[in-house]
Amino acid sequence: MSFGKEYIQNELKKIDDALCEHLKLYLIGGGNMSLLGLKDATKDMDVILNKEKELYVLRNALLRCGYVEKLLPQYQKMGSKLVMENRDGFRWDVFIKTVCHSLVLSPGMIKRCIEMDFDFENLRIFLISKEDMFLFKGVTERERDLEDMHLLFLQGLDFEVIKEEIKWQSENSDTAWIAYLFQRLLKLKEEYGIVVPDIDEIEKMAEEDAAISLILEKLSCKSYTVGELAKDIQQDKNWIEYLLRKLEGKGKIERKGDIITRKL
Secondary structure, eight states: OEEEHHHHHHHHHHHHHHSOOEEEEEEEEHHHHHHHTTSSSHHHEEEEESSTTHHHHHHHHHHTTTTOOOOOHHHHHHTTTTTOOOOOEEEEEEESEETTEEOOOOOOHHHOOOOOOOOOOSSSEOOOOOOOEEEEHHHHHOOHHHHHHHHHHHOOOOHHHHHHHHHHHHTTOOOOOOOHHHHHHHHHHHHOOOOOHHHHHHHHHHHHHHHHHHHHHHHOOOOHHHHHHHHTTTTOHHHHHHHHHHHHHHEEEEEEEEEEEEEE
């Protein structure tokens, strides 16, 4: 069963009435798209909280509104910290800061948000941008998220914003997620005939992201020289040196002579 804009707004009003303190919610999924009028209905509300303590505030409000907690392995795999559902089957999937153990609610995402003009007392609702929603949906395994990526693409997206956000996320995370995003973009092309602008540049970022993750994994086990790493990973020595300089600049590794170790 799916739920439209009016139903979502009514549920948000109930949550506002049930809250005992102020709370900010960042909507990243179908609820966002429904409120923007980009789709008629959604099955659930995917939301991000910026602080862990806010989870208990939201959970208590949902309980007061008749929601019950659900244990769904597929959402735990995505890194969801709380799943709650009401009698109608309307579900809340709640994340804290990070989605799918990869994408973080970044300062840039928060800056690009639109705040909904609801007459609420305690609840503030922020809709992340279409570009950022495209990225969040690009790191999940749900088939309907690929459909939503197609719909968002048709609305027109600023891929310069998307590329800058990918770069920020890559520089501030140790998780190799860009390679997965790239595969989703290829599937988008395969199923919908969409060619994402600058796909070659994103592919290059994905390759670097995957290689850096592998380098850090190797260095977690033992120390290496550049030559040993290049041989072990079966990549060009100069390229490995380039990636190591990036890691050194981020304070992830250190060198003592020719020996490279990971900073823990």
